[in-house]
Amino acid sequence: MATNRVKNSRVAPVILAGALAVLLAGVLLFPGCGEREQVRDDALARVGETVLKLPEFNELFELAEAGFSGYGLGYTANRKESRRQFLNQLVEEMFVLEYARVNGLVLTPEALQKAEQGIWRDYTFVNPDDPILGKDKAGEEQEQAAPQDLTEPPEAFVSVLRDQALTFQLWEKGLARRLLLEQAISREMDGRVQVSEEEIKAYLAENPVIPQMRPEEDTAYEKSEAPEGEDAPEPKGPSLEEQKRIARKVLEAQKAQDEYAQWLLELKERFPVSVRPDLL
Structure with a gap:
């Protein structure tokens, strides 16, 4: 049976992007804070030796409110409920972070810098017609800088953080956390996800792709001078x-x-967890 393995770089972002959807749908792996052991110190949550205190929670919640990549908040008019939902998300992540700690996984400064430079690069292209960023360089052709040439965040990026009332240090802290999570998930998930040709055929049989007219075909159809009554060419699908x-x-x-989800259940059996939702 032919199979296709998913590479590390593809699995972790997919998982992190979908984890929040699972939580907000109500399918919580850790459904009620009351079912967990209550901690007796000032920690908001503890998984093994990985600890989350209220100041760090508040920082991460601030990132979530600002729409930081990888975090998000479900719609609710009740701020306390939003914080409780977010705590569930962070507790889930703490199992992965504890796994990373036990296995000696760390994020190197070089890896963090490379990720930062890749993000900053998207902010180095300035539209000359931009009324703010391009006003001093109107008429000049702007090109994106090579990531390795960026030794500090470009002004456009800093401006975005400023508009969201976020400090660079907080953004960097959130990014480092996401990268370590991805590293840990990739280490464990590599090789677990396999898709066979038979599964692909079965999926396409149950979910046929509906042909859609491509832009150039749509334009050609509108300008067609074919006699009325003649059949228009069928739109081509993928x-x-x-x-x-x-x-x-x-x-x-x-x-x-x-x-x-299965891995998280395994981690839940492996590491003790305790929370104090009353501190929220």
Whole structure:
């Protein structure tokens, strides 16, 4: 049976992106804070030796409110409920962070810098017509800088943080946390997610791709001078290879979430967890 393994760099972001959706749907792996052992110190939550205190929780909640990548808040008019939901998300992550600690996984300064430079690069292109950022360079052709050439965040990036009332230090702390989570998830998930050609065929049989008219075909149809009554050409859909690629991506995402959920259950059995939701 032919199978396709998912590479590390693809699994972790998919899992982290889907984890919040699972939480907000109410399918919590750790459904009620009352079911967990209550801690007796000033820690808001503790998983093994990984500790979350209220100041750190507040910082991460601030990032979530600002829409920091990887975090998000479900719609609720009750701020206390939002914080409780977010605590559930962080407790889930703490199991992964404890796994990282036990296995000696650390984020190197070089890895953090490389990730930062990759993000900053998206902020180095300045539209000359931009009324703010481009006003001093109107008429000049702007190009994106090579990531390795960026030794500090560009002004456009700093401006975005400023608009969101976030400090660079807080943003960097949140990024480092996400990167370590991805590193730990990748280490464990590599090889777990496999999709066979038979599964792809079965998926396409149950979920046929509906052909959609491409932009150039749509334009050609509108300008067509064919006699009235003649059949217009059928719109072309994705090629078979493109359909397979889409199907594989969908199946990989589904399997990654299933494997991640199972892994978290294994970690829950392995590491003791305790919380104090009354501190929120």
